Amino acid sequence: MAVESNVVDAAGPYDRAKALGAFKLGDITFYWITRLSAISVLLILGGIIISLIVGAFPAMKEFGASFLWTQRWAPSADPPVLGALGPIYGTLVTSFIAMLIAIPVGLGIAIFLTELCPQWLRRPIGMAIELLAGIPSIIYGMWGFFVLGPFLANTFQPFMIKIFDGVPVLGAVFAGPPSYLSLFNAALILAIMVLPFITSISVDVFKTVPPVLKEAAYGVGCTTWEVVRSVVIPYTRVGVIGGIMLALGRALGETMAVTFIIGNSFRISSSIFAPGTTISAAIASEFAESDGLHQSGLILLGLLLFVLTFFVLAAARLMLMRLEKKAGN
C-alpha cells in the first residue's frame, strides 16, 4: 500500500508539471501562429505595393508623369509610347455612370426592403439581390456581350441618339453610331454588379435607426417617403455614403465583365456609346502577351488603379467605422 501511494504521490506532481508545461507551450505556439497569420495580412499589402512598384519602375523611369496625360498607347511603336489617359478616362466615366444608376436603384431597393416590403417577401428578395453579387464577373461579361449589348444597340442607344441629336453638349455625349461595345454598356453592367453592395449596406444601416424615431415621425403624420427622407437618411447618412464608396471601389476595379463589353479602344471619345477601355480591362486583355516596357506600363496602370481604389475604399471604411462608433455609443 505504502509503496503504491508513494508512486501516486511521485507521479502526481510530476504529471501535473508536465501537463502544465505542455499547456503553456501549446498556448505560446497557438498565440504566435494566430499573431503571425494576422501580420501576414500586412505582409500581403506590403507585397502588393512592392511588387507593383518594382514591376512599374521601368515605365515610370521612361515616361515619368507624362504617362498620366498622354492619350497615345502604342506599345509596338519605336520607341514605344504609352499613355494612361484613355484607360483612366474610361475607368472614371464608366464608374461615374454606374454610380448614377446604382445609387438611386440601390437605395430604392433598400427602402423597399426595410419600409415597404411585406415580411414574407423580404428574405427572398433580399437573397436575390445578394445573389447578384455572387454571380462571377465573367458571366456578366458573357451576358453583356451576347444579350445586353445587342439589345442596347438596337433599342436604347438609337432612341437616345435620336432624342439628343442636335442638342449642345448632350448631343455629343449621346452621339452615334450605336455599338455592341461601349462605355455605356460597361457602365450598365457595372451598375448591376455593384447594386447589391449599396443595397445590403444601406439595409444594414437603415436597421440601426431606432424604431422610436420612425414611429414618432409616423405619429405626427409623415408619409413613408417623408420618414425616409427626414429621419432614416439623415440618421444613417455616413453609413450610406460609406456603402456607396465601397461600391465605387468595386466598380473601379471590376475586370472581366468590363473587358468583354467595353471594346478595348484607347481612343477617348466624347460619346458614351463609343468603345473605350478601363485600366483593368487594358491589363486583362494585353498583359498575357506583353513584355518589357509594355508589361511595365501595364503594371504601372495596375499601380494607379490600386492607389485609386485604396483611397476610395479607405474613405469608405473610415465612414462606416464612424457610424459603428455612433451606433455603439
Added chain:
Amino acid sequence: MNPIYSRRRRKDFVIRGLCIAAAAFGVTWLALILVTLFYNGVAGLNVQIFTENTPPPGSTEGGLLNAIVGSLMMTVIGVGIGAPLGMFAGTYLAEYGRNDRLTSVIRFINDILLSAPSIIIGLFIYGAVVVPMRGFSAIAGCLALAVIVIPVVLRTTEDMLLLVPNALREAASALGLPRSLVIKRIAYRSARAGLITGVLLATARVAGETAPLLFTALSNQFFSLDMTKTMANLPVTINNFVQSPYAYWKQLAWSGALLITLTVLALNIGARILGAERTAK
C-alpha cells in the same frame, strides 16, 4: 382634401412605386441572367462534358474534364492555404488582440483587401511568384486565390468569434483550461456554423474568379495534374472559348458558365442558410 395633403400623398405614392420598381429591376436582372445561362447552357450539358478533355479548335468532340478538374484542384488548394491563415488571423483579432492597436490596423487593411480589385492580386502574384519561377504555374494560381480567400475568411471568423458570449470563455478558464484550448474547444465549437459559412463564401468567391488566373495559372489545353505547369481551369477556358469563332467551343463555354454559376449560387445559398441558422439560435 387639403391640396398640401394630397400633394404629399401623391409624392409618397410615386416614390413608393419607384422603390418597388427598383426592387423589380434588381430581381429581373438575376432572372434574365439565369434564363440566358439555362437557355444557352443546358443543350450542351451531357456526359461528355465530364469525361472528355477540351477539344482542339474546330473539333466537335470533347468536354471540359481537364478544366473542371483543374478548377477543383486550384479552388481546393487555394482555399486550403487561405482559409486556415484567415481563420488564425481572425482568431488573433477576436481573441487575443481585441483592444490592440495592431488589431485595428489589420482590420482596416483587411477590409480594403477584401474589396481590392482581383486583377491587382493577379499582378502581385505574377510579380512575386510567376517571374521568379520563370513560368506560369497552377501553384501561382492557387496562391492568387488564397490571397483572395484570406480577407473573406478573416472577416467572418472575427465577426463570428465576437458573437460567442464571454461567459463561456470565462467558465472554461475558471475550470483551468489554458487560453489556446478555450479558443479551440469552446469558441471554435460554438462558432462552428459561422466559421463554415465564411469558408463557403470564400470558396464561392474564388470559384468563378477569372482575372487573377489569366496571368498566373494561364490555361492548358490538355489534362495535367502538375502544379508547377500551367493548368486548365473553367473560368479562363470559358473566357477563351466564348470569344472564339467555333460554335462548339462557344457551346462548351456556355455549359461551363452554367456549371460555374450553379455551383457558386449553391455555395452562396448554402452559406446563407447556415448563417441564418446561426443567428436564429
